[in-house]
Amino acid sequence: MTIESLIACLAETLGIFKTKLQMAMPIIMVIFCYEGIWTTNILDWVDSGITSGCVRGQRGEGSIKVSPKLSLEFRRSAAAAAAVVLAACQGATVNKTAAKGKSLLSPRRNLKPASSHIWKLNHPSQSIVLPGLVFRGIWVERNHGYRPVWHLIQHFKQTQQSLPIEMSIDIVSNRKIAGQSLASIGYGLMRLTWTPNPPSEEKAFEAILTFLKSGGNLLNTGEFYGNPPDHLNDNLELLARFFNAYPQWAQEGKCFISAKGGMNLDNGKINAPDGSMEGLRRSVENINKKLGGQKKMDLFQMARVDQTRPIEEVIKNMKVLINEGHFKHIGLSEASAQTIRRAHAVHPIAAVEVEYSPWALEIESNGVLDICKELGIVIIAYSPLGLGMLTGKIKSPDDIPLGDMRHHFERFQPENFYHNLKLAQDIEEVANRKGSTPTQITLSWLLAQCNLIIPIPGSSRAEGVKEALGSLKVQLSDEETKKIREVVDKADIKGVRYNAHHQASLFV
Template identity: 45%
Template structure:
């Protein structure tokens, strides 16, 4: 089943851009550009970034995207670019008011310049103080003005998706989904999107790198890595959660693939489990080698393999929240 977003065909796997600019060490342009080009060559032409993916400057991610498409304008029309915004860049609090989302969109467009159109815009979190209908209506006006191509949602519950879709067409829903974050299925987000014909964009499909099996202790993280502040990577939870990684790694070895490839194949299998579902994992990568690994063709999981993984997920409970107590309240808006 081929997938289109805004009338453009997109590959079965997308590409997350966060890691280039939201880490202690920025990725050099030549390395980042090579990875971005390779993703496009693999058909991973759904790019996902954000207005605030930058350290120390929030807009570094947008500026990188601008430089890439300025250098390689031939790729611009083939890539569907989705950018998260709607967040106060000084306080990191969501703001879904009509005035602020317009300001956010205009800032994104300013940094993208003329190099790349803003295909999809999504508020990174739902503002608890502004009805989703108000925010989506404001974004619909921006669509009508031609400032954005379409509207996406992020970190939303099923009810919010329905309310938003009643106001304007929703072109995608971005939610964390992976072998260690299955809440979107359990809470009906996947089935709701399937029913409404909305593609799901699965961010952190590799569990923020944990499911690759290459992170064996907290010392493997660079100083300043934001993952050190997340509950699942805490001292008390880390070793427990490695049990799931080890089980998945063993299964991948039996199948002759990488654990990262098994994790992505497990997500894609859902399209055959949930009628009508279209789901795009967006693993991030900062090197060509990692892009090749994530985008490598992998044989679809059999029903027995999917069931075996399901049994592992029931047996091993992931310890710790997806983020931490300071940010959990803004999930499932």
């Protein structure tokens, strides 16, 4: 029996979709061939009035929100469909909790994948492909028999009908900071305020909302992410206004704020790092104050290592501030492998923020990547798109706005620019063959390097945010990943990352 005839047979047998989504089944069974079978009694969840919840699993997580204005029957149907689709994307095999403490996924019984009740359709030709997603081994239980739900997916393929549900999906393995799951792509907020021509507040809010509603949760900000001398705190103040406008996103667990600080900002300038107790206290108190009180930062990172005092002293000072409740986790930025190890011996380092992209590979050879793997420290990769060079949108120095800091960097000088552009062109060729974009290929490749990496691309437009998150749907084969590595390794990027003064503060 072909997959097409199977779909037709089941659709007729079960009488599904005769009127919208009238799926009157008592229990939805979602079967995962990864590590066994788990059941979700999502209809009890909907009947009890809960209208939002979350599916999480080994390969990612997804959230569901069903409109309470719909009829109960329609909500049951919509929630059932959402559970199947979301859980299929996740490969979830773990017990999770929906709103109000109701169990969304519960291991009521752990059946064997070889059970005689189950038709195993795991051949590649028996997969239904939707844009960026492949569904395999999805099943429902109706009465006492098991049936695959290819008909469900096929229905939406054929009709292009959208569910009355808000769904967000992250199909790449979750990263964790101190046990808290984070989406695999973060959002760097710097260019919302620290740029010659910042976007309007409306556009900035739209970009942040797009990220959060799509399942993202890591927002990366900084105490000095604004145009000096009078607007250094603009990024924090923008976030404060965002949380005032959308207080639901300030609730615990809705988003995770990492903030860089610890710099002397006297006279409106970004001066040297200050890891003293007084300097750090001033920084963290100012960050939380500027955030407006609705939400504190979760992760505090020294923007650069204070070379005037031992790192052990700095970390001990941070421990005091954690105990006082200013933030939860300690991070470093642009620290050497040795410094990371010494710091981690005093208090667990939750994350290290470094520049990492196909044209900034230093952490692969200087020990930073290795020490983070050894200690299980998340790597927050800033400028993952080579300061925009790898997006495919920059073709000449004239494409960079006047007053942009990139005009001062060696890699963007005319004598280096066109040589470095070759890497971007090579990645663009890969993207064209893949039917993707250079941004998505770059981020997907970066994620494939290590499951501790969280890139934080920083588009100022909602469309750019969507494009970056689209990288989570790009599946690179081992051969494609290898070929991109060959392109990256032969690129021989010209010019250092910063000027001599700032270069001296890297990896110390």
